[in-house]
Amino acid sequence: MEMMNASAPWVSLPRRRPYEMEEMLFAPFAADILQEVGADAARDWIAMAFGLSDAALRAFDNPCLGLDPDPLNLLSLVVAMTGPDAETIAAAFTRLLDEPYRGRAWGQHVQNLYVTSCPACWRPVMASAYRWQGFPPTLVSRLIACSHCGYQGESAAEPEDQDRAAEVEPGRSLHWQMMERLAPASDPLRQRIEQVTGFYSPRNLWVLWQSLRILESLDLTVDERRALQHLLALSFWRGSHFASQPDLLWQPTLRRPRRFLEYNLWAVMHEALAHVQRRSRSLASRRLVRHFPEIESASEKLTYLAQRWPGHFRTRLQANSLVLALLLPPPTAPVYWLLRFAWSGWLFGEDAAAYMKDLLALRRGGGSFLAALVSDAVRVFYRSLKPDAALILQWRWRERADPCDSIFSALPPALVRVAVAQVAEGEWMAAARLQKTPSSHPPATPNWLAVGRAAMVNVLLERGEPLETARLRPYILAAWRSEGDPPPPEARARELEALFDPADPPFPLQTWSAAGEPWQAGEAPWWWLRDPPDPWLPASDRAERLMPLLLQRFAPIDADLLAWKLTRALPPCCAPDRPWLDALIASYAEGEERRLHLREQDHPDNREKELPKLTRALVEAGRAMGFEAIEWVDDDGETRRVEWRRQTGRRASFWLTASTALTPRIWRNRLPIRGLSRFLVIPGGRAGLVQWRIDHQPLWTSAALAGGWVFVKFRHLRQMLHEPMREPDYWLARLALDPITPARAEQLSLFT
16 A cells, blocks of 8 residues: 655544534544554554654654643543543542432432433433524423333423423522633623523533532542543533534534534433543553653653643743644634633633633634734744754634635745645645755745646646645645745735636636536536546545455454544545545445444455356347447456447447446546447445545546446346346336436436
């Protein structure tokens, strides 16, 4: 497998799980990266996060990673590096639930708050969640999975549910105590913090605050307390109205959702317990230091993490002392930071949250503040790097809140490499690597249009498929920064507008619509080359070819770890988008999410037996219907082709393969040939991939429509081959009646 270049950054793509508080921060040290990374955990982790070779890692004296001011991420890493074992965490959690409260164990109070009755058998059962809607919120239904009669579903809320939801709420003394942990009454932030409490039901807020107060009274070790604090931090996220609607975290202001789910915190806390148990000590072979203290042993390799923004450590970091530094420009999501500010203050007190106050000023389009923040941190880290060392940045954004311009303008002109990947629909992530020694640049002012055009062409050549504007823009900005000081903001805007004019794309580019047609006004443009290279291998095709190999080699495997391995096996320019990875996993893997394996029918031995059998049957069927039938194997060795011909010309072309990684060949066969029917015969399990390509890859859509391709399942072809042979046109029309996907605008009629 082709591995990543040691000098290139690697864009990490962990899955988004709704019960994880790290959901909004796709950082290299998000929880999923820390799973199953081997014996020398920290070394493997750094290699995984930055694509560094073992040889490069051996040269490191003290890898130094700087963390943003969010103490919740630091808490997550503390547990991952120094946390107790699973049994100890479970025992500490049991102590929390068994602690007396008003004459009963605290856990009994929590459990009883979510008891309802099954609508089928009327026995007591716990609701998994409650649905609220309206202003003010009204409890309308409950979600139930009855262990007695097996009923599962949603039913209307009963009067008893209404009464139970109103039983408890935080008293004024508890409310005052929790607010004082964040800001005094005179603080201007106090009103916004008060708003945060409105995004919890009174019942859930009472459970969380009382659990935190009980936790503080327990006599626990430091590691046990951190593990339970991490558990409560996850519960603060899952217990909020945002958990079922994470998109609200990107809104510019706090806005109560009209409908939301109130999750059962008894179940949520037990889910969080299992999560913390899995994470604890997943990075057990390195020591964690919170505020860059003095090095205790020069011979011991330490990983340093800072809670504060690196700019606070001007006097602590010496010049030419670091071999690796990581910087995470914070996302411009004010609601997200306000929530994390509140959670940090409730868990650790006002001092821990104080360093986050600047981030509350981040707003969509607030580029100057973000640029100043990044510039200050870069100056500190950059001067501290050893010669030829690296500073790596990673950030995430949504299309309407693209911070790339502000970030690149804050960097020194020493950019080496940039990688951009899609983490979800409309959400992107980028990583950039800066070399310590700035490159020398000619004094002449570059031709910014030419530099930008070259960057677009290079990325398209490397990816091998059309790309959206959101992916291309960071590469242009990075190329300008690498040339020296970029043009002023007004000039940058003009140059970008000229480069991204879909009506007049710069040569040698052209624009497509998502539907595979030439771009029309009002459509989102996809950028591609007028004359694509031949041969070429698109990034999506590379990823699909690797997927079955990795599943066969590493099964059983966790879905996120599989995504990591696939990303690492590709060049950084081809980092696969996470939605495409999920589609590949759904097509090729089966089993539980954490124990995936290759589908039995996709095993190479099974496909090697199946394809020749189908090919021979097609040849025999063609000859039985009076055609000259020929077969051959394509150069890739994986695709078999059969053609039915007569003296009058070609009548039918069949491509039989177990993969959809055929983009260039489908594209080269897009021109219609009179009288020729084209069939791509693939397993039914590839239906999702074909549809994904049709929906997201203009080359596939254009080739499918223009070339008259019909995608047929193996199963349907086998059924047709077992039927009595009829008139050829009738048989071919019948074959096209059960396509694997409705990609074609019009299917073949019964008679052609």
